[in-house]
Amino acid sequence: MSKIISIHSFRGGTGKSNTSANLSAIMAAQGLKVGVVDTDIQSPGIHVILGLNEEDMRHTLNDYLWGKCDIEEAAHDVTANIGEVSGQLLFVPSSIKPGEIARVLREGYDVGLLNDGFQSLIDALDLDVLIIDTHPGMNEETLLSIAISDALVIVMRPDQQDFQGTAVTVDVGRKLDVPDLLLLVNKAPQVYDLDDIKARVEGIYNSEVAAVLPHSDELMALASEGVFVVKFPDHEISQKYKKVAERLLRD
Amino acid sequence: MSKFETLKQELARYAFPAGISTSVLLEVSPPLRRVLQKIMRQGSMTFIELSDELDLEGNEATEIAELFVKCGFLKSTEKAPSGDVVFRICHTRSHRPDAPIAIWREMLDDMRDDIDTTDTPKVNASKVNTSKDATHSQTNTQANTQANTQANTQASPQDAKRNDSDGSP
Numbered sequence: 001m002s003k004i005i006s007i008h009s010f011r012g013g014t015g016k017s018n019t020s021a022n023l024s025a026i027m028a029a030q031g032l033k034v035g036v037v038d039t040d041i042q043s044p045g046i047h048v049i050l051g052l053n054e055e056d057m058r059h060t061l062n063d064y065l066w067g068k069c070d071i072e073e074a075a076h077d078v079t080a081n082i083g084e085v086s087g088q089l090l091f092v093p094s095s096i097k098p099g100e101i102a103r104v105l106r107e108g109y110d111v112g113l114l115n116d117g118f119q120s121l122i123d124a125l126d127l128d129v130l131i132i133d134t135h136p137g138m139n140e141e142t143l144l145s146i147a148i149s150d151a152l153v154i155v156m157r158p159d160q161q162d163f164q165g166t167a168v169t170v171d172v173g174r175k176l177d178v179p180d181l182l183l184l185v186n187k188a189p190q191v192y193d194l195d196d197i198k199a200r201v202e203g204i205y206n207s208e209v210a211a212v213l214p215h216s217d218e219l220m221a222l223a224s225e226g227v228f229v230v231k232f233p234d235h236e237i238s239q240k241y242k243k244v245a246e247r248l249l250r251d
Numbered sequence: 252m253s254k255f256e257t258l259k260q261e262l263a264r265y266a267f268p269a270g271i272s273t274s275v276l277l278e279v280s281p282p283l284r285r286v287l288q289k290i291m292r293q294g295s296m297t298f299i300e301l302s303d304e305l306d307l308e309g310n311e312a313t314e315i316a317e318l319f320v321k322c323g324f325l326k327s328t329e330k331a332p333s334g335d336v337v338f339r340i341c342h343t344r345s346h347r348p349d350a351p352i353a354i355w356r357e358m359l360d361d362m363r364d365d366i367d368t369t370d371t372p373k374v375n376a377s378k379v380n381t382s383k384d385a386t387h388s389q390t391n392t393q394a395n396t397q398a399n400t401q402a403n404t405q406a407s408p409q410d411a412k413r414n415d416s417d418g419s420p
Contacts (some may be wrong), residue, residue: 111273112342119294140345143273148292175277176288 002122004130005248006149010165012136014155015186017046018219018228020133022238023153025227026245028079028087032128035075035121037061037092039114039145040135041104044094048224051081054096062095064117065109071117072124082230090125111140118148129249137165138172146173151180151248153210157187158197163204170205182210184244190214210247211240255311258283259318267323270343275324287324287340295330295337 007020020036027034038046038061047057059074075090082089095101122130132145146152152173156162166183173181183205188197194212202209216237219228229238252260261280273291276284286304290296296304301319302312316338319325326341 108345110342111345112270112340115291115340115342116294138274140273143276144291147273147276147288172277175284177285 002127002130003151003249004118004122004132004145004149005151005153006132006134006145007153007155008134008142008146008169009136009155009162010138010169011162012043014136014157014162015213016136016155017049017133018224019153019155019184019186019241020131021046021049021227022229022241023245023248024089024129024131025082025085025229026242027129027131027249028082028089029085030245030249031086032249033088033090033126035090035092035125035127035130036133037118037121037130038094038133039141040133041094041141042101042135044096044101045224046133047091047093047096049227050078050089050091051226052076052078052091052093057093057095060093060095060100061117062100062104064092065104065113070124071121075121075125082227087128090127092121111144114141115144115148118145138168143172143176146178147176149178151182152178153182153184153244153248155184155186156201158185158189158192158201167205170207180248181207182244182247183207184210185212187215188212210244213237213240254282254305255307255315258305258307258315262315262318262322262324265322265324267341267343270323270326270341272343290325290338291340295328295339297335297337301338 005023007016007023009016017038017040024034024036036046036050038044040046041061047054057076059069061071061074063069064071064074071092074092076093077088078091079085079087079089118130118132121127132149134142134145154166154169154173156166170181170183183201185197185201188194194214198209198212201212214236216235218232218235219237222228222231228235229241232238257280261283265279267275271287276287279287282305286301289304290301298312298316301316302308305312305315307315316325316327319338320327320341323341325338327336327338329335330337
């Protein structure tokens with residue numbers, strides 16, 4: 001049975017797309033057939049990390065929402081961009097054409113179609129895992145993806161603004177009975193004791209912290225040009241991402 | 252109160268002629284939310300599945316299913332090729348009226364092809380400020396603003412009385 005995992009954060013810039021890309025690459029490397037959907041229609045970005053250029057996007061999520069194609073036609077096989085793996089990584093990008101982003105903002109779209117699209121994608125591509133990379137904050141796609149997910153990963157930074165927003169997201173996740181709710185603390189300053197951060201965050205939200213990832217100059221220097229776990233497989237952060245993936249796939 | 256009556260009473264409070272936003276899930280009671288979420292996750296649900304989920308039978312199940320549709324939570328469709336009736340979430344259309352104005356401005360260049368330029372008002376060249384005029388204009392605006400501020404702070408006793416009587420600040 002396939003699993004739907006939403007990667008979410010209340011605020012932008014927490015490393016949500018990087019988390020989605022790294023977890024999906026790890027799962028594909030484990031032999032799974034993984035789908036990733038970029039539902040951040042307003043500000044798409046994960047396509048850069050997964051190495052899909054604009055000119056190579058045959059169809060996008062926007063095309064599907066406007067009835068121009070089936071959802072599986074918008075899925076691009078980006079497995080080659082994460083090295084030689086036994087699984088498969090299929091990615092549905094959001095359009096990065098300003099006019100098309102504007103159209104969604106202007107006209108809206110049929111939310112039911114987005115929900116149907118997730119189910120169709122799992123069925124048509126026979127996916128083991130579907131990872132939904134969401135828009136930060138609360139909106140229609142975010143709530144929908146949380147409502148239908150088997151697991152929700154809330155990415156946050158150890159920052160006061162993130163702390164309040166994350167509380168809202170945890171509340172929503174609990175109210176919507178997400179079966180598996182995990183927190184991932186990202187970009188923690190190296191001067192902090194990471195175990196202490198983990199204990200504190202778990203205490204505040206009464207939720208499991210899957211990992212505390214330290215700020216990394218290597219990750220910053222990569223500047224989204226590739227998937228970190230592929231470029232730096234032995235790095236501390238990569239090892240932590242692998243543990244998060246294992247935890248998410250555990251029944 | 253029976254489960255049937257409780258559900259009936261709750262459903263009677265809602266009317267979503269254009270379908271529901273996902274945020275409605277945060278407002279409804281847990282039993283109602285669980286059913287709606289399950290349909291959302293599955294994509295659709297047959298009448299039998301819905302009855303089982305609601306733990307209702309016969310006429311009670313039929314009445315609640317009809318209420319779900321009437322209130323705008325669900326829509327019923329015939330599933331091909333069996334012809335069985337299935338219920339699906341009736342989602343409202345997503346709109347984003349809160350999009351920042353700056354987004355539109357920045358996207359204007361890309362949207363230009365879609366805009367009917369024949370409706371654009373002509374620019375009267377004689378009324379376009381040169382940089383010198385613009386400086387004068389700015390100076391005048393500042394002067395006017397100062398004058399207005401003074402006028403407002405030196406309001407007449409009559410004005411003050413009028414403001415008091417109509418409750419204006």
